[in-house]
Amino acid sequence: MDESEKMNVLSKLISINTVNDNEKDIADYLQKLFADHGIFSEVLPVKGNRANLVAEIGDGDKILALSGHMDTVMAGEGWDYDPFKLTEKDGELYGRGTTDMKAGLTAMVIAMIELKENGTPLNGKVRLLATVGEEVGEMGAKKLTDDGYMQDVDALVIGEPTAPYLGYTHMGSLDIRVNSKGVAAHSSMPDQGFNAIDPLVEFIHEANDKFRNTGASDPVLGHFIFNVTTIKGGTQVNAIPGSASAEMNFRTLDSYNNDKVLADVHTIIDQLNKADGVDLSIEIMMNLNGVVSGKDSTIIDITQNIEKEYFGDKVQKGGGAGTIDAARFMVGKPKDYNLVISGPGNQTMHKVNESVPKSLYLDFIDIYKKIAEQYLK
Ligand SMILES: [Zn+2]
Known part of the structure; x- marks a missing residue:
């Protein structure tokens, strides 16, 4: 040509x-x-x-x-x-x-x-x-x-x-959404509801703690990466939120791969779900090793x-x-x-x-x- x-x-x-x-x-x-x-x-x-x-x-x-x-x-x-x-x-x-x-x-x-x-x-x-x-x-x-x-x-x-x-x-990529289910109520009567944001915040703290400190790194690709990237919850300022969710992205390595991450996320969630009223669940949005x-x-x-x-x-x-x-x-x-x-x-x-x-x-x-x-x- x-x-x-x-x-x-x-x-x-x-x-x-x-x-x-x-x-x-x-x-x-x-x-x-x-x-x-x-x-x-x-x-x-x-x-x-x-x-x-x-x-x-x-x-x-x-x-x-x-x-x-x-x-x-x-x-x-x-x-x-x-x-x-x-x-x-x-x-x-x-x-x-x-x-x-x-x-x-x-x-x-x-x-x-x-x-x-x-x-x-x-x-x-x-x-x-x-x-x-x-x-x-x-x-x-x-x-x-x-x-x-x-x-x-x-x-x-x-x-x-x-x-x-x-x-x-190249690194793997994993996107998940963590959903928190609560019970909506008027903010003057919180006892009649369950605040969905509270356990979600706890989850985010624990996830940051865990996944920002994995120590996992690769000589070519660098460190394992974790970030909570979106957060949503509640409907108005004077109502106890009945639902909340957060999305997060992991950039994974062979030494700390998607399966291991998901297992660790489940461990955190299972632990938090033991408390009365807490109902956290996970949705996988994208899972590429x-x-x-x-x-x-x-x-x-x-x-x-x-x-x-x-x-x-x-x-x-x-x-x-x-x-x-x-x-x-x-x-x-x-x-x-x-x-x-x-x-x-x-x-x-x-x-x-x-x-x-x-x-x-x-x-x-x-x-x-x-x-x-x-x-x-
Ligand atoms: Zn391209």
């Missing part, structure tokens, strides 16, 4: 508004693009106008998956450019989703097309897993995993915008060597607190699994005037081609 075609494909993806919806429009477009280049793909409905896309090239048992999400976060106010029109200025490409992560996804798509066009010998298959809804709960990656598309995959590359870092691990994969896996080594040609010593392995599709794809995979998170981008993700350097986008087309060539040698 020549450069103007490469720009056209990215331009098309940016012009399709996939703010937490409509990924099927991108899937349909990519299916046609692949078909024009003799590549078979499947558009797999998730719900409404949302569909994953799976495409494959090559032949053989060994499978390398390349993955990117098609959705973006909302554009927000204050852009200097139309967020849904790719705009090039001084070597930067502006638009919602340029960094996170339509440039990475497009680079993967074009890499596959070029591998096919060039007849590059591949001892195995390259499988594209393009997903929906990564920004809110990773439902597309969950569906692909549930439907078996990760089962036979030997190595996974996720094109999230981490360059020049190579990700192989962290990702651990091989720091020195084959795919990490290959990617590191290739990217050193482009970014020199800036290439380093690491991890982060944010949850991505890997949390779904990696369910059931061993701790030395072949995973690398690497893609083009800068620090503008989720911000106004999101952009990606044009040269970085073009470099990653070649980087993904080289990763496939070397992994499937």
Whole structure:
């Protein structure tokens, strides 16, 4: 593909508004693009106008998956450019989703097309897993995993915008709501009611005490994180509140994972519920375990060597607190699994005037081609 075609494909993806919806429009477009280049793909409905896309090239048992999400976060106010029109200025490409992560996804798509066009010998298959809804709960990656598309995959590359870092691990995320049920009454007659806020406050104290002092930390990811993030209760100033609730987020580690956190939350609640009138309960809003994969896996080594040609010593392995599709794809995979998170981008993700350097986008087309060539040698 020549450069103007490469720009056209990215331009098309940016012009399709996939703010937490409509990924099927991108899937349909990519299916046609692949078909024009003799590549078979499947558009797999998730719900409404949302569909994953799976495409494959090559032949053989060994499978390398390349993955990117098609959705973006909302554009927000204050852009200097139309967020849904790719705009090039001084070597930067502006638009919602340029960094996170339509440039990475497009680079993967074009890499596959070029591998096919060039007849590059591949001892195995390259499988594209393009997903929906990564920004809110990773439902597309969950569906692909549930439907078996990760089962036979030997190595996974996720094109999230981490360059020049190579990700192989991230924290887990757990969101829960604790509900407190009381009995409403007039504030002049508290004996006829039970104040739902009181035990909730006690719970929050104990939870802060416990989860802010776990001592759990990871040399790459840092400390376990806990915060109560919302609190609601009561109806008016002169009434004993009949209900109250608080929401909280945990960023978990392998050494203090979601199951252990939930067990500890239940212990606190069971203890408080022993008191007369206290009725605390827990609702799980989101439960995603962290990702651990091989720091020195084959795919990490290959990617590191290739990217050193482009970014020199800036290439380093690491991890982060944010949850991505890997949390779904990696369910059931061993701790030395072949995973690398690497893609083009800068620090503008989720911000106004999101952009990606044009040269970085073009470099990653070649980087993904080289990763496939070397992994499937
Ligand atoms: Zn992303």
